[in-house]
Amino acid sequence: MKKFMDENFLLKTETAQKLFHDYAKDMPIYDYHCHLNPKEIAEDKKYTNITEIWLYGDHYKWRFMRSMGVEERYCTGDATDYEKFLAYATVIAKAVGNPLYHWTHLELQRYFGIYEPLSEKTAPLVWEKANKIITEGNFSAQSLIKKSNVALIGTTDDPIDTLEYHKKIKEMKDFDTVVVPTFRPDKAVNIDLATFVPYMADLAKASGMEIKTYADVKKALTKRVEFFHEMGSRISDHAVTYVPYIEATDDEIEAIFAKAMSGEKLTEVEIEAYKTAIITYLAKEYARLDWTLQLHIGALRNNNTQMFEKLGPDTGFDSIDDNKIAYKLSRFMDNLNKEDKLPKTILYSLNPNDNFTLGTMLGNFQKGGVKGKIQFGSAWWFNDHIDGMVEQMRALGNLGALAAFVGMLTDSRSFLSYPRHEYFRRILCNIIGQWVEDGEVYYDEDILKEIVQGVCYNNAKDYFKMN
Helix, strand or coil: CCCCCCCCCCCCCHHHHHHHHHHHCCCCEEECCCCCCHHHHHCCCECCCHHHHHCCCCHHHHHHHHHCCCCHHHCCCCCCHHHHHHHHHHHHCCCCCCHHHHHHHHHHHHHHCCCCCCCCCCHHHHHHHHHHHHHHCCCEHHHHHHHCCEEEEECCECCCCCCHHHHHHHHCCCCCCEEECCECCHHHHCCCCCCHHHHHHHHHHHHCCCCCCHHHHHHHHHHHHHHHHHCCCCEEEEEECCCCCCCCCHHHHHHHHHHHHCCCCCCHHHHHHHHHHHHHHHHHHHHHCCCEEEEEECEECCCCHHHHHHHCCCCCCCEECCCCCHHHHHHHHHHHHHCCCCCEEEEEECCHHHHHHHHHHHHHCCECCECCCEEECCCCHHHCCHHHHHHHHHHHHHHCCHHHCCCCCCCCCCCCCCHHHHHHHHHHHHHHHHHHHCCCCCCCHHHHHHHHHHHHHHHHHHHHCCC
């Protein structure tokens, strides 16, 4: 029996161990997509106990706790922080097969030096040890980022954001991690939601202009894109259930916009035509400024109406959608490519059934002279576990260029999530190491080092150009 989560955890061959320990382990982290709060970074947030940093806002953990029969008061309710921690400790010991089990223990090891497996029995000791470190040690947002060797953080930000905390971070003299905003214009795209009309007023205020027409929307968004660009951003992100594609004239889009602003109900065709037009327009702006477009496809959100009304979004009630995505995605990208205005693009799908769809779509629109211009994004959300990462990287290797991959991202709201990069790196090295051991890949140490360090850090640094 192997020792539980030791230094060679997930590294099943000598080659995998060498690749990880010699070349992957100590590479900096380029976390180009996350949901960390820039205010908490700027103010160097301090924590009072492990529950606050571990369980507040973590819908991954809440979802598992509910599945194990834990009452809601121990997830989002009025239970004490210790009661919530004890509830989590009691069930995490039984989380076999769930990546939470590994993430939990990696975080305990890396940030607290705690190697005892967490359970109901060990919970009091872990609570005491962890909280002593939190309250007595250098345990704050910035210190955790530094300890994790993070070179860059890409937060997720609305176009109307003032980016005041990004400005403060840029002015800091003793904090070396680059923190850049990511342009996330979903509220300006989702014309079908009740939030759209009031959001137009917010966008008008932020851009310093009136918005009465679709042409005004485009001008306002361009102003905000250019503001984000000045603040160091070179990346955008769009969340879509599928990439829309219905062609319409400018006059038709103007009519659809006017109809929405007057409170009239839109047809499905009108909704998709507007979304197609606005995302296409923004993609051209991204291409003009050499930005990267991220397309996060396939989340079916807010399924539980009762809990959505009680707790709001992002509380653990989302799942995978099963739309057919290939044709419209192809037409969207080809339409931009015909004008040579297709930006660097990262394609993610929450549905692993789409791995080969995305893996083959990449090759249609690569461009000579740009390494990995179109990327197959890292295994995301419900897929960022061993099987999901292995399947994504094997699909990319089979169909494209694994060596050009920009690698892992945390997609997290927690400052303790950086061991997920270690998790990814161990899995990457184990895959390549096994290929070498099986005689499928030649053991050229220089080439293997270049591939591993590229996927871990160097490819992303060169691709995004946000250092």
